[in-house]
Amino acid sequence: MNALIEQIRSFLGPQAVLTGADVTARSDSWPPTGGCQAMAIARPATTAEVSEVLRLCHAAGQPVVTHGGLTGLVHGAKAGPDELVLSLERMNRMESVDAVNRTVVVEAGVPLQKVHEAAEQAGLLFPLDLGARGSATIGGNISTNAGGNSVIRYGMTRDQVLGVEAVLADGTVISALQDVIKNNTGYDLKQLFIGSEGTLGVVTRAVLRLRPLPRSRNTALVALASYDKVTEFLQTIDAALGGTLSAFEVLWNDFYHLIVGSGERHAPPLGSEHPFYVLLEATGGDDERDRERFEGALEEAFDRQLLADAVIAQSSQQRSDLWAIRDDVEAMAAKLNPPMTFDISLSIPRLDDYVHEVRQALTSMWPAARMVTFGHLGDGNIHLVLTVGSREPNDVRRVEKIVYETLGRHGGVISAEHGIGLEKKAYLGHSRSPQEIALMKTLKSALDPRNILNPGKVI
């Protein structure tokens, strides 16, 4: 073992540094398969320990890859044999919940679900939510600026974070743990660490904003005859619901047909002949009046001839059944094999044209290609899941070229919520100009001059 690892072990204690088989038994990407190649895994328990580990690594020029819950989708946590993994798994304390200020202070290694539970115990809501909630950590959510299903109402992770504590590459602790919503005292440094995928600093603690716990929830699935009607419906229903719309998930017919068409796994709540489906949800504070308002808003949309059909969930079971259609990733993976997944954002009026162009380009190259389209249309963010019958590197590159070049022409962004990591790094230029990428490199050099933090990722 090298001298640096020995130094770190003697500082953190023997249990806190894993090597050999303890490392290879672990994963560094999703889904977990083992085989982490890192030279060692250091597991500090405090911010001071993180600081000391980074100080030593900085002095030695030792690259460091920080690990949270390892549920990222772009290989942002991959670690090579010359890299040290810094795992925050022992920094998993919920420090305090302030029900009056509606804030919570947490260490970075706390899983998202624990924050949900703590908020609910205080009668409040932490609105960030995603499928990996049991494993994904707050530190990972912050460093990837995670999205999820209620961005339309509450924003991304960035919008939930009031303060962060982060350790810079040289071990300097930046403690910007302010617990207020409004803070115009100089540069908003926390923004540097949100969404930069561990390349500018290691987030160790955060102050998160909590919201009132909804007292009502109304959910419906509606069918629409055209994309124009979808966008008009979004505007109409958002205005009618007065800002309480908390999900607006669009399923293109290809998606609905694939998941529901055969009736295998889901009883079809609506016929599968419609071009578009929207799963929408509103949350509020008054059960009875919110229900009336929700039904009234849908009636208004019918009166304006925007909807072809609709079903409103009458129970929480029916609500779960509707969401199960939207979330049936397994069925997609089984039927689109081998699958490729994309996560893009684009100006809402252009999204359907973009989907058509990509589909046409794919089928002209691979006649048997299949693609389904769905996602958070209220935020301009959709997912494409497709198969061309192959995952040969050459085919993957050709598909990526089609998806991203078409997107670049439309002015869209190649990663809405998943980040860049390693997987999308080669395509960053389709969404960001050379001047933007040069400025990112200026920031990286200024904050991490020896390039030890997650080197080679993002830029």
Add this chain to the structure above:
Amino acid sequence: MNALIEQIRSFLGPQAVLTGADVTARSDSWPPTGGCQAMAIARPATTAEVSEVLRLCHAAGQPVVTHGGLTGLVHGAKAGPDELVLSLERMNRMESVDAVNRTVVVEAGVPLQKVHEAAEQAGLLFPLDLGARGSATIGGNISTNAGGNSVIRYGMTRDQVLGVEAVLADGTVISALQDVIKNNTGYDLKQLFIGSEGTLGVVTRAVLRLRPLPRSRNTALVALASYDKVTEFLQTIDAALGGTLSAFEVLWNDFYHLIVGSGERHAPPLGSEHPFYVLLEATGGDDERDRERFEGALEEAFDRQLLADAVIAQSSQQRSDLWAIRDDVEAMAAKLNPPMTFDISLSIPRLDDYVHEVRQALTSMWPAARMVTFGHLGDGNIHLVLTVGSREPNDVRRVEKIVYETLGRHGGVISAEHGIGLEKKAYLGHSRSPQEIALMKTLKSALDPRNILNPGKVI
């Protein structure tokens, strides 16, 4: 005139560069009094012209102070005789409104009110609002991260900006004009230019997010017997209104008494004996049901014995009358002469104790001191307006020391929405650690190595 100004004039055209009496006739702070001392005022009409002016200034090491609407309150736009003012007053085009994507593209010199008007014409809302809306420009709003009365519902300026175009100190144009809500493609560069008061770049254009135009608005003034009841009422009403609370302005008794007590300018809507008053407003999408819900939520608060008295506005005139109390800056200035104003944020549970401590410290030093307290309590942000009967520099410093040192002990921030500028620069250390300030300086050096952009401001 010096050679650089000659060069800029020959590039921009003679009308575009002001010197001599044309400069001194103008102001560089609020309220406008004339007397700008800058060597010249350059008025580029395009981003390319801004870029060329900065390129020349960078090469010459010429300091530049960017001017928007000049309504800032912390002397962030002050320009000395060796400084060049860069005014964006000719970059005042509303470029496009996209009603489907709910975005607008504007040049930095567009006044805030023009954005309001353009949004309303498209049936939408631009939610940022403040008293100076007719003069304040979008560029100024962005560079100061302006707040206002509806932050509790929609957030600060930062939350309204999807993309920016900015010019760096050396003339490089960073065109990050993405028009989508979700964008995780590398570092979120726009954050650098929001709230950095013109020290890291010059914002030239922006993509702003629009929201549904509210169809209902309900307003009430309520009286409460204690600060604990105020914070409990905030939680209760926010939950009951299901996220539609759009203002929660608290008036301490001292404020209410001063403005309404004598009945001179305002008919008292409630007796002036109550310790606290809250002006609250909710906006929504359904006139009738929103009204019922608003009244129901207030009833719930009465049932929980949180309220001592309440009046609900029955007309838009009554609504204006209630807001006129909150906004009567003139009456305050007249009665607290000479006035000093502070804009602070602090964890909500600690705010009232903080106010007591400041008051005690002031009156123990100046027995005739008077102070009134009010503000955006729902955001943890209040304003103190006070007089100690003097504005001698020594007295000002002693007052600032009391206000800011007490705040630092409580962990608050010395500027919630006004920024730092020159006025609060000496006190930045009460809210930010030496490590934070050092990191701000690292950013400043990386982006503006010759220190030409608004030098000496903020840090």
